[in-house]
Amino acid sequence: MRLITLVIAAAMLLVLTAGSASGQESGYSRKGADTCLACHNEDANVLAIFRGKHGVPSDPDSPFGHGQLQCEACHGPGDEHAGRVRRGQERPPVVRFSADSITPVAEQNALCVNCHQSDTGFAWHGSGHDDNSVACADCHVSHTENDPVLSAATQPEVCFDCHQQQRTETLKPYAHPIQHGSMACSDCHNTHGDAAELLLVRQSVNETCHDCHAEVRGPYLWEHAPVTEDCTTCHNPHGSNHPGMLSMRAPMLCQSCHSQSGHPSLPQDERGLPAGTPSQFLLGQSCMNCHNQVHGSNHPSGSKLMR
Ligand code: HEC
Ligand code: HEC
Ligand code: HEC
Ligand code: HEC
Ligand code: HEC
Ligand code: HEC
Ligand code: HEC
Ligand code: HEC
Ligand code: HEC
Ligand code: HEC
Numbered sequence: 001m002r003l004i005t006l007v008i009a010a011a012m013l014l015v016l017t018a019g020s021a022s023g024q025e026s027g028y029s030r031k032g033a034d035t036c037l038a039c040h041n042e043d044a045n046v047l048a049i050f051r052g053k054h055g056v057p058s059d060p061d062s063p064f065g066h067g068q069l070q071c072e073a074c075h076g077p078g079d080e081h082a083g084r085v086r087r088g089q090e091r092p093p094v095v096r097f098s099a100d101s102i103t104p105v106a107e108q109n110a111l112c113v114n115c116h117q118s119d120t121g122f123a124w125h126g127s128g129h130d131d132n133s134v135a136c137a138d139c140h141v142s143h144t145e146n147d148p149v150l151s152a153a154t155q156p157e158v159c160f161d162c163h164q165q166q167r168t169e170t171l172k173p174y175a176h177p178i179q180h181g182s183m184a185c186s187d188c189h190n191t192h193g194d195a196a197e198l199l200l201v202r203q204s205v206n207e208t209c210h211d212c213h214a215e216v217r218g219p220y221l222w223e224h225a226p227v228t229e230d231c232t233t234c235h236n237p238h239g240s241n242h243p244g245m246l247s248m249r250a251p252m253l254c255q256s257c258h259s260q261s262g263h264p265s266l267p268q269d270e271r272g273l274p275a276g277t278p279s280q281f282l283l284g285q286s287c288m289n290c291h292n293q294v295h296g297s298n299h300p301s302g303s304k305l306m307r
Contacts, residue, residue: 027077032070097137122191153181175239220296250286
């Protein structure tokens with residue numbers, strides 16, 4: 001009986017020390033940031049943590065709020081690392097957030113998610129980025145006043161580090177104004193989670209586009225099947241060499257689905273290129289000279305998308 005009480009008491013003590021911010025047994029340093037800054041007080045990069053939202057002592061939820069673990073909330077227990085090291089002996093490491101860190105990405109991320117479950121949500125787990133071991137710190141910089149990924153002007157560069165193809169596309173002559181900083185990847189993508197495939201902010205491609213292009217939402221009396229299905233059948237959302245961000249020029253675009261017979265247009269040759277001299281009706285706006293309501297029509301006699 002007495003033995004059981006003793007075991008319970010010991011267990012409670014363990015729980016208590018593990019929960020306290022400064023217990024040495026738990027592996028955390030006694031003086032928190034003061035301990036760390038005794039050595040790391042010269043690197044301006046490190047001190048920049050106090051200029052960002054993480055370094056706000058008056059915010060009880062921040063790493064530097066009352067009773068929090070300070071530097072070690074992110075870098076993990078650092079008592080041994082901060083201690084004396086004999087000549088020739090290696091300093092025991094703390095958690096580092098870099099490509100060559102020995103801490104597995106899942107463990108690095110768990111330290112951040114501890115405080116950010118509600119920002120990253122449950123969708124983060126199993127999302128394209130989580131599955132491919134992308135770290136929170138691959139996109140976010142913590143020791144800074146302004147995290148580049150959080151502002152439209154600087155965000156794309158962060159993404160382009162890994163997404164070269166999208167860099168190439170957004171540099172094409174017809175693109176969303178991403179290069180001008182007035183639009184960001186995060187206008188269409190929710191990089192933390194999977195509301196939909198391809199991390200789109202809405203359930204489907206079309207719903208995502210309709211957020212800003214309500215004029216082509218419909219419903220139309222006369223719909224054009226590919227438009228209701230998927231805008232990216234004809235448009236490349238990241239950018240293209242063709243006006244209107246079209247994936248192909250008209251008439252080829254239209255001819256990839258529609259045959260030519262009985263029309264003021266020309267057949268494609270076997271390579272998909274227009275053969276012969278173009279009809280004058282196909283100059284300029286091409287098929288859209290007549291079918292100018294490609295997205296759909298509400299005119300009673302608009303069934304051929306001409307009015
Ligand atoms: C006695 C001096 C000393 C103290 C105290 C100390 N460190 Fe260090 N720390 C070092 C040295 C030296 C290095 C670089 C060499 C190494 O990693 O062995 C380092 C490296 C680091 C790195 C990796 C740096 C890099 O370039 O990636 C981090 C992160 C770090 N320390 C965090 C902390 C934290 C958090 C604390 C407080 C718990 C702390 N340090 C306390 C001396 C110290
Ligand atoms: C001890 C809790 C805690 C830990 C651990 C933590 N954060 Fe935070 N984080 C906060 C708080 C509190 C804020 C401020 C929230 C606010 O003001 O809305 C914040 C803000 C942020 C922001 C927004 C910054 C801004 O300028 O708007 C980002 C991004 C962020 N954290 C990422 C991370 C990453 C990445 C990690 C892991 C390396 C991490 N956090 C670890 C508590 C924490
Ligand atoms: C692929 C890049 C990427 C990764 C990986 C990533 N984030 Fe973010 N994070 C972003 C972007 C972009 C935003 C801004 C979202 C927006 O503006 O809608 C953001 C915003 C945030 C914010 C601020 C939310 C707010 O509304 O102020 C926090 C906190 C945050 N991320 C934490 C995390 C944590 C924790 C992880 C790891 C589990 C993580 N992020 C992984 C790109 C990323
Ligand atoms: C919110 C989480 C968080 C907190 C709190 C935090 N760090 Fe960091 N630390 C990081 C991340 C993430 C990196 C990787 C570089 C970056 O994002 O700025 C890093 C990088 C470092 C480095 C490597 C140096 C470098 O320039 O890359 C050192 C040293 C360091 N931190 C020490 C500290 C010390 C000392 C404290 C307390 C004063 C502290 N950190 C508080 C998340 C944090
Ligand atoms: C450290 C590298 C890295 C960074 C930085 C990064 N990504 Fe990714 N991203 C990946 C990997 C890896 C995948 C999964 C493999 C793939 O589809 O290419 C991915 C997939 C995606 C996908 C497709 C998701 C899916 O389900 O297939 C989108 C959309 C995306 N990233 C957007 C972004 C945006 C927006 C940013 C910047 C805010 C960003 N990424 C930053 C590595 C990164
Ligand atoms: C106007 C909305 C929009 C913007 C802005 C946008 N995307 Fe996309 N993105 C999409 C759509 C829609 C898809 C899926 C269809 C497709 O691939 O054409 C997609 C697909 C992706 C994919 C997956 C490609 C694949 O085939 O697996 C990646 C990666 C990606 N985007 C990255 C980015 C990055 C990085 C940025 C910022 C430079 C960005 N996107 C900006 C709408 C957008
Ligand atoms: C966050 C708002 C936003 C979202 C979401 C959005 N766009 Fe855009 N779109 C714009 C802006 C802004 C322009 C540039 C308008 C301008 O230059 O006058 C634009 C331009 C375009 C253009 C070219 C118009 C022209 O005159 O050449 C096309 C095509 C287009 N978007 C298609 C799409 C498609 C497809 C999607 C969904 C994958 C989409 N957009 C999602 C804001 C958005
Ligand atoms: C069948 C191919 C096709 C599909 C699918 C399609 N578009 Fe278009 N879109 C075009 C053509 C062609 C133009 C150029 C119109 C012109 O030059 O008259 C265009 C032009 C645009 C423009 C430029 C402004 C305008 O109205 O001229 C926007 C914005 C646009 N489309 C958005 C969308 C959105 C959003 C979707 C999905 C709901 C979509 N498109 C689906 C063929 C298509
Ligand atoms: C991805 C395939 C696809 C592309 C690309 C496409 N269409 Fe269509 N289009 C269709 C389908 C499917 C229908 C519906 C056919 C039906 O109802 O018999 C249709 C219907 C039409 C109709 C009405 C036909 C009728 O009989 O009522 C016109 C006109 C039309 N498209 C013109 C165009 C033009 C112009 C373009 C180029 C800007 C284009 N289409 C691109 C698939 C496509
Ligand atoms: C000079 C005007 C004009 C041009 C240019 C034009 N069309 Fe038409 N198109 C028509 C007319 C008129 C009809 C209606 C025929 C009918 O009602 O029988 C039509 C009908 C159609 C139909 C419905 C099916 C059919 O054959 O009746 C499709 C699909 C179509 N056009 C596609 C195209 C495509 C693709 C292009 C470009 C290669 C194009 N049109 C260029 C005038 C034009």
